[in-house]
Amino acid sequence: MTLASMVQVLLSGLQIGSIYALLALSYYVIIIATGILNFAQGEWMMVSGVLGVTLLSVGLPYPIAFCGGIVGATVLAIAAERFIIAPLQQRQASEAITLLALFGVMLVVRYGTGAIHGRLDEPLQGPAGNHVFRLGANVFVFSQSLVIYGATVAIFAGVVLWMRFTWLGSSLRITAIDPLAARLVGVNLNTVRTVAFALGGLIAAIVAWLYAPLFAVGYLTGAIPGIKGFIALFVGGMASPFGALVGGLLLGVLEVGAARYLPSIYAEGIAFALLMVILFLRPNGLIAPRRAR
Amino acid sequence: MKRAAALFSRLYPTTFIGAAIVAALPLAANDYHVTLAVNLCITLILTLSLNFVVGYSGQFHLSHAAFFGAGAYASAILAKECHLSPWLSLLGAILVVAVLGALIGLPATRLKGLYLAVATLAFSLFVEVLVNQGGSLTGGGYGIQDVPPLAFFGSRLSGKSFYLLALVAVIVTVLVLNNLLDSKFGREIIAVRDHPDAAAAAGINPAATRLMVLVIAASFAALAGWLHTFYYLNLNPAVVSPELTFIWFFMVLVGGLGSMTGVILGTALLTLGPEFLGFAAGQTILAIGVLLVAVTLFAPRGLAGLIADLRRKVSAEGAA
Numbered sequence: 001m002t003l004a005s006m007v008q009v010l011l012s013g014l015q016i017g018s019i020y021a022l023l024a025l026s027y028y029v030i031i032i033a034t035g036i037l038n039f040a041q042g043e044w045m046m047v048s049g050v051l052g053v054t055l056l057s058v059g060l061p062y063p064i065a066f067c068g069g070i071v072g073a074t075v076l077a078i079a080a081e082r083f084i085i086a087p088l089q090q091r092q093a094s095e096a097i098t099l100l101a102l103f104g105v106m107l108v109v110r111y112g113t114g115a116i117h118g119r120l121d122e123p124l125q126g127p128a129g130n131h132v133f134r135l136g137a138n139v140f141v142f143s144q145s146l147v148i149y150g151a152t153v154a155i156f157a158g159v160v161l162w163m164r165f166t167w168l169g170s171s172l173r174i175t176a177i178d179p180l181a182a183r184l185v186g187v188n189l190n191t192v193r194t195v196a197f198a199l200g201g202l203i204a205a206i207v208a209w210l211y212a213p214l215f216a217v218g219y220l221t222g223a224i225p226g227i228k229g230f231i232a233l234f235v236g237g238m239a240s241p242f243g244a245l246v247g248g249l250l251l252g253v254l255e256v257g258a259a260r261y262l263p264s265i266y267a268e269g270i271a272f273a274l275l276m277v278i279l280f281l282r283p284n285g286l287i288a289p290r291r292a293r
Numbered sequence: 294m295k296r297a298a299a300l301f302s303r304l305y306p307t308t309f310i311g312a313a314i315v316a317a318l319p320l321a322a323n324d325y326h327v328t329l330a331v332n333l334c335i336t337l338i339l340t341l342s343l344n345f346v347v348g349y350s351g352q353f354h355l356s357h358a359a360f361f362g363a364g365a366y367a368s369a370i371l372a373k374e375c376h377l378s379p380w381l382s383l384l385g386a387i388l389v390v391a392v393l394g395a396l397i398g399l400p401a402t403r404l405k406g407l408y409l410a411v412a413t414l415a416f417s418l419f420v421e422v423l424v425n426q427g428g429s430l431t432g433g434g435y436g437i438q439d440v441p442p443l444a445f446f447g448s449r450l451s452g453k454s455f456y457l458l459a460l461v462a463v464i465v466t467v468l469v470l471n472n473l474l475d476s477k478f479g480r481e482i483i484a485v486r487d488h489p490d491a492a493a494a495a496g497i498n499p500a501a502t503r504l505m506v507l508v509i510a511a512s513f514a515a516l517a518g519w520l521h522t523f524y525y526l527n528l529n530p531a532v533v534s535p536e537l538t539f540i541w542f543f544m545v546l547v548g549g550l551g552s553m554t555g556v557i558l559g560t561a562l563l564t565l566g567p568e569f570l571g572f573a574a575g576q577t578i579l580a581i582g583v584l585l586v587a588v589t590l591f592a593p594r595g596l597a598g599l600i601a602d603l604r605r606k607v608s609a610e611g612a613a
Contacts, residue, residue: 107582
C-alpha cells in the first residue's frame with residue numbers, strides 16, 4: 001500500500017464518486033420536490049450518450065452532437081413527467097404504483113434503445129479529448145478527469161445557487177419543506193414537478209458526457225450508475241445537496257479502495273451493504289437535517 | 294357448518310379458477326407444456342406470497358427474488374453438498390430463508406414506504422453479489438449442476454409427476470394464505486396496514502405483525518425456490534436477479550393488489566401469454582415495460598378492479 005497507489009485510488013475514487021454524486025443530485029432535485037424516486041434517471045444519461053454517438057456517426061460536429069444528446073434526453077425526461085407522472089400524481093397513485101410505472105419507463109427506454117440502436121457498445125470521445133498528465137512517478141491524471149471534477153463543482157454550485165437565489169429554485173425548496181404551505185404562498189406544484197424532472201433529466205444527460213468517455217456507451221450503460229446514484233443519495237441523505245455530494249464521493253472512494261485492496265466480493269457488494277447499514281442505523285443519511293430547537 | 298359453507302363459497306372462485314387453468318394444461322401435454330405449467334405453479338406461489346406482503350400487509354418489500362434465489366440455492370447445496378434427502382432439503386431451505394427474512398425484516402420494520410423499498414432492494418442486490426461471488430459453494434456465474442432428483446416411493450419425480458407436486462404446492466399456498474387472512478391474525482394484518490396507531494392502541498404489535506408476514510412470505514418463496522431447483526436440477530444466478538421481484542410485482546398489479554383471484558389470473562395471463570404469442574426474450578421485456586406503464590395509468594386496480602367494475606355495471610343495469 002504505497003503512497004502513490006493510495007493517491008491513485010483516491011483520485012479514481014473521487015472521479016467515479018463525482019459521477020455518482022451528480023446522479024445523486026439528479027435524483028435529489030426530483031425526490032425533494034415530488035417524493036418520487038425516479039428509477040429512469042440512469043436511462044436519461046444513457047439516451048444522451050447514445051444520441052450523441054449517433055449524431056457524431058452521421059457526421060455532425062462535436063458541439064452539435066453534445067447539445068443534441070443533452071437536449072434530446074432532457075426532452076424525454078419532461079415528456080415522461082407530463083404524460084406518465086403528472087396523471088399518476090393527479091390521481092394520487094400510491095408510491096408502489098408510481099415506482100412500478102417508472103420501472104416500466106426504465107424498461108421501455110432501455111430495451112427500446114436496444115431495439116432501435118442495436119446492442120453494441122460504442123466509444124464516445126470526451127469533451128476535452130484524451131490527454132494524460134503525469135503528476136508523479138506512478139500518478140497520472142487524464143484530461144477527462146479534470147473535466148469531471150470541474151463539471152461536478154460547477155453543477156453543484158449552480159444548483160445550490162439556483163435553489164437559493166431564483167424564484168423557481170426557491171419554489172422547489174419550499175415545496176420540499178411543506179407542499180401545502182408552498183401552495184398557499186402561490187407555488188404551482190405542477191410547474192415545480194415539471195421543473196424538477198427537467199432539471200434531473202438535464203443533470204443526468206450531462207453526466208453521460210462525463211461517464212461514457214471512461215468506458216463506452218450502449219443501451220445498458222445507464223443501469224449500474226443509475227442504481228449507484230440513488231444509493232449515494234440515500235447514504236448521504238436528503239437534507240441538502242451536500243448529502244448527494246458526500247454520499248457520491250464516499251461511495252466512489254470506498255468502491256475503488258475495496259476493488260484495489262480487498263477480494264472482489266467486497267468491491268461489488270460494498271455499495272449495497274453500505275446502504276443497508278446506513279438505512280437501518282441512520283435512516284436520514286450521513287448528512288442529517290438540522291433540527292429545530 | 295354454515296361457516297364451512299361460507300368458507301367454501303369464498304374459496305371456491307379462487308381455487309377453482311386457479312386449479313382449472315393450471316390443471317387443464319398438462320392434459321394436452323408435451324414436455325414444453327409441462328414445463329410451462331410447472332413454471333406457472335412456481336410463479337403463482339411467488340406472486341401470491343408477494344401479494345401477501347405488499348397487498349395485504351402494505352409493506353413495500355423488494356426482496357422477494359432474494360428469498361426465492363436463496364431458497365433455490367439452499368435446497369441445491371443441502372441436497373448436493375450435504376447429501377441431505379431432497380425432501381428434507383425443503384425444510385432446510387425454508388429454515389434458511391425464514392432466518393434470512395427475519396434478519397432483513399427485523400431492522401426493516403422501522404422503515405416505511407420508499408425507504409423500505411430502497412433498503413430491501415439493496416438487500417436483494419447484495420444477495421445477488423454474494424451468490425455471484427460465492428466461489429465453490431454457489432458455483433459463481435456457472436451455478437450448480439446435477440442436483441440429485443426428487444423421488445417418491447422409489448420413482449423419480451419429473452415431468453408430469455413433478456407437475457402434480459407443484460400443483461399440490463400451489464393449492465397448499467392458496468389454502469394457507471386464505472386461512473391466515475381469514476383468521477384473527479389476518480384481521481390484525483389489515484388493521485396494521487390501514488391504521489397502525491389504532492392497531493397498536495388495540496394491543497397489536499405492528500412491528501411483530503409485519504415481521505411475521507414477511508417471514509411467512511419468505512418461507513413460501515423458499516418453497517418456490519425448492520420446486521425450481523428440483524424441477525430443473527441445475528441453477529444459475531439468474532434466479533436471484535432483483536428484476537424478478539419487479540416482474541412478479543407487475544403480475545400482482547395486473548391481477549389486482551390485494552386480491553388473490555386477481556393475482557392468480559394476472560400471473561397466469563402474464564406467464565403464459567408471452568409464450569403463446571411467441572415473444573423472444575428481448576421483446577418480452579420491452580412489452581412488459583409498455584404494459585407496466587399502460588396498466589399503472591389506465592387500470593391501476595388490475596383485472597380484479599376491472600371485473601368488479603363490470604359486475605357493478607351489470608347489476609346496475611339489472612336494477613334499472
